[in-house]
């Protein structure tokens with residue numbers, strides 16, 4: 370069974386107050402629209418008709434749109450826009466989806482396509498999880514939430530039926546979704562298919578912020594330094610009592626070095642050896658806390674923020690366990706994130722290898738960054 374898709378992109382997105390259409394908003398390196406398009410790669414989907422707003426035409430033409438997509442100019446109302454797009458639909462079923470829902474789970478699409486073939490149409494819904502009230506007589510009263518469901522897209526119809534419904538609807542008809550219009554003119558009940566809370570519609574600036582919350586960047590860092598006498602042992606900016614310290618051009622804070630490399634890796638930047646070369650006298654004996662602060666400035670300049678950091682210190686001696694809470698607290702303060710988002714653990718290497726022979730200390734670290742600024 371073949372399906373065509375209509376992606377409704379005719380709105381201006383003004384409620385997002387971004388100064389540009391919310392469909393161009395960046396969610397993980399691609400726009401909301403491209404992300405929404407990516408939900409429809411399926412062997413049974415023939416073409417995707419993008420119902421667009423005239424103001425977005427130049428932007429749309431600049432995108433690497435899929436080969437099976439067609440642009441179709443929208444009308445004054447949603448009804449007119451979908452009506453125009455339906456003229457291009459040729460396959461037996463049509464999937465109508467909001468361009469501002471970029472996170473449609475694959476399973477919801479598959480369930481909807483299956484139900485549309487079995488029952489003639491499919492309408493995604495989610496149950497109401499909040500308590501509900503209805504406004505009445507200047508006040509409000511509670512209503513049974515189990516009797517209320519929320520409707521999403523995609524909504525999938527037999528092409529012939531939805532075309533007939535639109536041909537019967539007046540041009541200026543205002544329907545917020547296609548199932549309402551379908552029921553009004555075709556007089557058949559809508560079949561409900563379980564949707565997902567992940568399938569959010571990006572409507573406000575807060576929705577944009579939620580969307581980029583899912584836009585994570587992960588980096589990995591590793592560092593090793595040699596232990597020797599007559600050096601302070603500094604880990605995470607904290608001086609640890611020990612008869613040896615780490616040898617380095619800087620203060621040898623191997624923990625902060627690994628964390629910086631993880632953060633830089635998450636940003637797709639080169640490592641600290643490139644950023645702070647040990648041939649530069651400027652960095653001789655410098656506190657690694659200062660270097661970490663410079664790296665954090667770079668993070669900020671890229672519109673990113675550190676979400677969490679995790680590190681493992683590999684050292685035979687000294688016993689680090691009593692110092693871990695202080696180290697975590699210090700790192701959280703420097704990075705200005707919650708202490709629960711900084712996890713440091715320590716392990717011996719069972720006297721094996723370089724760390725086991727107390728010749729040096731290694732640290733492995735992972736950092737997670739997220740996009741903070743709305744561009």
Ligand code: MG
Pocket residue numbers: 592593594617623626
């Ligand atoms: Mg180092």
